[in-house]
Amino acid sequence: MSSFVQTRFRPPFGRRLDAALAAGVFVLVAIAEGQRLSRGGDSVPSLLASWPLITAVCGALLFRRRYPVAVGWFTVSATGAYYLLSDIDGPLVVVPIVALYAIAAQGRMRAAIAMAAAMVAGMSADTLAGSGDVNGTAVFMLTGWLVAVVALGSVRHGRVAYAEEQARLRATEERLRIAREVHDVVGHTISLINVQAGAALHRLKKDPAQAEAALGAIKSSSRETLRELRATLGVLRQVDEEAPTAPAPGLARANELVASAKLAGLPVRIDRTGPERPLPAPVDLAAYRIVQESLTNAARHSGAGRVTVRLAYTDGELALAVEDDGRGPAARPAGTGGGSGIAGMTERARALGGELTAGPRPGGGFAVRARLPYGIAGEPMKRSDR
Known part of the structure; x- marks a missing residue:
């Protein structure tokens, strides 16, 4: 069975395009010069100097x-020197016009305008000298062509600059998104591991059973963090790896956050109001990360004895609040660093068209409140009895 390899024609580009264009113009001018030679009447030095x-x-x-x-x-x-020697209106002018377009397309408008003006001035001088081959109409047409070429080059430069700027903006947004994701994945778990390790050391001799539970939580948390971190880095490397089998982060896994916080000695309760509904993936992820980061801050800095996570499902948005009875991040020990947790949560909310506020509660403690519009949220879902 014979096989056929289908080749797709690809037009030349780059230096190959320049070589093809130069060869094509040379052939056309050579044909015109052949007609000039067959016609006769031109001096031999003029013919020899043209080539x-x-x-x-x-x-x-x-x-x-x-x-x-x-x-x-x-x-x-x-x-210009060639046209002084030859009376044939040949295609050699295509070459300087191509060079003019290339200069304008690179954004060097001063050089392009100066070159176009020099070409018009040269042809105008030939007209004023009384040349019968060039008249005012030819000068006018050349001026129009040159203005069009410079304008097209300028438009090309603007489009390329705009595309590059958009690419830079997309790259910056992607870096910020990845930075937020890595911060939320690693920062939350490492903070809880730190708290759990301290609790295990404190209870190692007094209550070995609780110390063992804390060490088990450390092992589970670190394994989950490695899984999520590998998934994130796999996207960056764009390698062919197995897709993670664990569910994507979302409010369906909120109970895991509660369990981790309890092992760190932070009692957490979740209050849900309104009919639960399937959330768009960006909203679900943002809500999960906001709750995760809020619990991390409460465990590290607030000294809270109780935390309440409130989730309110309305027709147009998800309203969530994480409230504790601690001192809040303002009581953070000196030298622990500013961090970017609240700023990252705020960016997540704003990216979805929502808002987030964080600050002390009037009755004491600290609260993080966010509104996350559904956008294209689905219908309310029925909750099964648990």
């Missing part, structure tokens, strides 16, 4: 990417 100019102008096109302005001025000058 080096033709070759130099076409060959210079191969260097326009490395020396764009120098090539542009050279092709303008050499082309």
